[in-house]
Amino acid sequence: MTSVTPHGFETRVLRIPLVAPFETSFGRQDEREVILVRAVTAGAEGWGECVTMPMPLYSSEHTEGAWDVLHRFLYPALLGVGPINPRHVAGRVEHIVGHRMTKAAVELALLDAALHERDESFASYLGADRTHVPSGVSVGIMPSLDALLATVQDYLDQGYARIKIKIRPGWDVEPTRLLRRTFGDDLLLQVDANAAYTLSDARLLRQLDDLGLLLIEQPLAEDDLVQHAALATQLQTPICLDESIVSAKVAADAITLGATQVINVKAGRVGGYLEAVRIHDVARAHGVPVWCGGMLETGVGRAANAALAALPGFTLPGDISASDRFYAQDVTDPFVLDEGRIAVPTGPGLGVEVDAERLEAVTVRQSWTPAPGHEAAAVVGL
Ligand code: NPQ
Ligand code: MG
Numbered sequence: 001m002t003s004v005t006p007h008g009f010e011t012r013v014l015r016i017p018l019v020a021p022f023e024t025s026f027g028r029q030d031e032r033e034v035i036l037v038r039a040v041t042a043g044a045e046g047w048g049e050c051v052t053m054p055m056p057l058y059s060s061e062h063t064e065g066a067w068d069v070l071h072r073f074l075y076p077a078l079l080g081v082g083p084i085n086p087r088h089v090a091g092r093v094e095h096i097v098g099h100r101m102t103k104a105a106v107e108l109a110l111l112d113a114a115l116h117e118r119d120e121s122f123a124s125y126l127g128a129d130r131t132h133v134p135s136g137v138s139v140g141i142m143p144s145l146d147a148l149l150a151t152v153q154d155y156l157d158q159g160y161a162r163i164k165i166k167i168r169p170g171w172d173v174e175p176t177r178l179l180r181r182t183f184g185d186d187l188l189l190q191v192d193a194n195a196a197y198t199l200s201d202a203r204l205l206r207q208l209d210d211l212g213l214l215l216i217e218q219p220l221a222e223d224d225l226v227q228h229a230a231l232a233t234q235l236q237t238p239i240c241l242d243e244s245i246v247s248a249k250v251a252a253d254a255i256t257l258g259a260t261q262v263i264n265v266k267a268g269r270v271g272g273y274l275e276a277v278r279i280h281d282v283a284r285a286h287g288v289p290v291w292c293g294g295m296l297e298t299g300v301g302r303a304a305n306a307a308l309a310a311l312p313g314f315t316l317p318g319d320i321s322a323s324d325r326f327y328a329q330d331v332t333d334p335f336v337l338d339e340g341r342i343a344v345p346t347g348p349g350l351g352v353e354v355d356a357e358r359l360e361a362v363t364v365r366q367s368w369t370p371a372p373g374h375e376a377a378a379v380v381g382l
Pocket of ligand 2: 192194217218242243264293
C-alpha cells in the first residue's frame with residue numbers, strides 16, 4: 001500500500017434527519033449524529049466515517065468521546081511524523097485502548113487518500129470478487145403489528161433480499177411468527193436483540209426455533225461469550241454475534257467456544273476495515289459465514305461497506321440498504337436498489353464524492369487540525 005503524508009485532518013459532526021424514527025432495544029433515534037473525517041495528504045484527500053452514536057448505548061463509544069480522542073490522541077499520533085502507510089495506522093494508535101470506531105474513521109480516511117493516489121478502488125484493494133451485493137434491511141421495533149406488516153411489505157415491494165427485525169422482551173416471538181405466517185417460508189428472515197436478553201430467557205428464545213430464522217443476532221450482553229456458548233446448545237437457530245465481536249482475536253475465541261455460528265462484521269466496531277477483513281479471513285477458515293452489518297452510515301461508510309461485503313466469505317445478505325432507507329438527503333449521491341442489490345463502487349478510493357453543499361447543510365460542528373509546518377495551509381485545507 002502507498003504511504004501518504006497527511007497535511008491535516010478536517011473533522012465534522014453531522015446531524016442528518018432520518019426518514020422515520022428507528023427504534024431498537026436500546027432506544028429510539030430520530031436523526032443520525034455522525035462524524036466524518038477528511039484527511040488531506042500531499043497528493044490527495046480521503047474520507048472516513050466514525051459510526052459512534054451520541055450516547056454510549058450500542059457500545060461504550062459516543063460522539064463527544066470520539067471528537068476528543070481524535071483531536072487529543074489520534075491526530076497527534078499521525079501528524080508531523082512523516083509518510084504513513086495506512087496499514088500501519090492501527091499499530092501507531094495501538095497504545096490508545098479501545099475507541100475502535102474512532103480509530104476506524106481515521107484509518108479509512110487515510111486508506112481512501114492512498115487509494116486515490118494509486119488510482120485503485122477500495123473494493124479491489126480489499127479483495128472483492130463481486131460487482132453487486134444483496135441488500136438486506138433492518139426494521140426497527142414498530143408501534144403495532146399492523147405497522148410492522150405494512151413496513152415489511154413495503155420493503156419487499158422495493159426488492160430487499162432479506163428482512164431483519166429488531167426484538168426485545170415483549171416484542172419478539174409474536175411479531176416474528178406473524179411475519180413468517182404472512183410472508184411464507186421463502187422469506188429470508190432474522191432477528192436482532194441488541195443484547196436485550198439473559199441466559200434465563202433461553203426457554204422463551206427457543207420458541208423462535210420453529211420459525212426458520214437465518215439467525216438470532218446478539219441475544220445476550222457484549223461480554224457474555226461463555227453464556228452465548230451455553231445458549232447455543234439450547235437453540236437450533238444459529239447465533240450471530242455483533243456487539244461481542246470487537247476484534248479478530250475475539251472472533252477466533254467466540255468461534256472456538258461455540259458462542260457464534262455466524263458473524264456480523266462491522267468495521268467501526270472492530271477498529272477498521274483491515275481488521276474486518278481479518279475477521280472475514282478467520283471466519284472463512286473455520287467455515288463460519290459472515291455478513292456486513294450497518295450503523296446508519298452516510299454514503300461514505302455505505303460505500304466502504306459495499307466494498308467489504310463483496311469479499312467471498314460474505315455469503316449472507318448484509319444490512320446495506322439503499323440510502324433512502326434512512327435518509328431523504330445524503331452527503332453523497334444515494335445508493336439505490338438494483339434488483340435487490342447494491343452496486344459496489346468502482347471509482348478510485350471509496351468511489352463516492354461528498355457534495356460540499358449538502359455536507360455544509362448538515363454540519364453542526366467542524367475543525368481543521370493541521371500537521372506541524374502546515375498551519376498556513378489551513379485555509380486551503382478547508
Ligand atoms: C445493529 N444497526 O445491527 C445496528 C445497531 C444500531 C442497522 O440494525 C443510530 C445509529 C441508531 C446507529 C440503532 C442496524 C442505531 C445505530 C441501531 C446502530 O445492531
Ligand atoms: Mg446488531
